Each structure stands twice: as C-alpha cells, then as structure tokens.
Amino acid sequence: MGTVVALDRFREAARQGETARPPKPDIRGSEIWGRNYSNIEDVVFGLLKARDIVGYHMGHHDEDVAMMMLDTLEKAYRLDECGHEALVVAMRPLKQYLVECMTEGNRRDISMAIVILDLIEKSPLHQKK
Numbered sequence: 001m002g003t004v005v006a007l008d009r010f011r012e013a014a015r016q017g018e019t020a021r022p023p024k025p026d027i028r029g030s031e032i033w034g035r036n037y038s039n040i041e042d043v044v045f046g047l048l049k050a051r052d053i054v055g056y057h058m059g060h061h062d063e064d065v066a067m068m069m070l071d072t073l074e075k076a077y078r079l080d081e082c083g084h085e086a087l088v089v090a091m092r093p094l095k096q097y098l099v100e101c102m103t104e105g106n107r108r109d110i111s112m113a114i115v116i117l118d119l120i121e122k123s124p125l126h127q128k129k
Contacts, residue, residue, distance in 0.1 A: 006023070024056050025049060025052035025053050025056055025109075027049075027053065027109060027112055029112075032046075032049070032112065032115070032116060032119075035119070037119045037120045037123040038123045040077075040079070043076045043120050043123075044073065044076065046116040046117070046119065046120050047069060047072055047073055047076065047116075047117075047120070048069075049113070049116060050069075050094070050098070050113040050116050050117060051065065051066075053109050053110065053112065053113040054097075054098065054101070054110075054113065056109075057101070057106040057109060057110065058101065064097070065094070065097065068090075068093050068097065069094065071090045072087065072090040072091050072094060074090075075087040075089075075090040087120070087121075088121050091120070091121060094117065095114060095117050098110050098114050098117075099114070
C-alpha cells in the first residue's frame with residue numbers, strides 16, 4: 001500500500017512540474033551487514049539500496065546513475081554467464097561516482113553505499129567464478 005501512495009505523490013508532483021525528491025532511505029547497519037551477498041536477492045537489495053541513497057542525496061534519480069545501475073543489475077542477473085569480474089567492472093563507475101559526489105553532509109550515507117558495493121564485490125561465492 002505504501003508504494004501506491006508514494007506513486008500517487010510522485011505523479012502529483014510531476015503534474016505540478018516539481019521534481020519529486022525520493023524519500024530518505026532506511027539505512028540500518030544490521031540489515032546491510034546481515035545480508036549474504038552471494039545470493040542474487042541480496043545483491044539486488046544492495047544495488048537498489050545504493051541507488052536509493054544516491055537518489056536521496058542528489059535530490060532526484062540521475063539518468064547516468066540509472067544507466068550504471070541497470071548495467072550492474074544486468075551483470076548480476078547474468079552472473080553465471082558473464083562471471084564475477086564483469087560484475088566488478090560494471091560496479092567500478094558507480095563506485096567512482098559515489099566517491100565524487102561525497103560531501104561532508106552525506107559522507108555517512110554515501111560511505112554505506114560504497115561498503116555495500118564492496119561487500120558485493122568481495123562475496124566469497126562469486127570469487128569461485
């Protein structure tokens with residue numbers, strides 16, 4: 001139900017010509033550290049959480065970030081076919097972007113997004129590929 005309400009708010013803001021700012025993401029360390037990033041579901045969770053963090057701090061969902069995310073999600077989806085190295089290569093521009101957009105005010109959240117990407121990269125199961 002919450003998603004439908006948020007979608008209605010977004011549509012209303014778009015009709016008014018405003019840029020709808022994404023909501024502040026819920027960042028809980030236990031949720032992030034407790035994930036098993038060798039599972040595809042947790043990889044997707046991590047990538048989408050990083051996207052939400054960037055969207056909130058940038059005030060919108062940037063098209064360049066969206067393309068980097070889609071490329072990374074595609075590599076995660078085709079992990080058996082592409083291999084772990086392709087996933088790591090796809091995450092590099094995203095991690096670089098996060099480092100470049102880090103400021104004193106968003107350092108904690110952006111650092112958590114980078115940690116999530118590092119956890120995905122260092123996942124033991126993916127290392128076997």
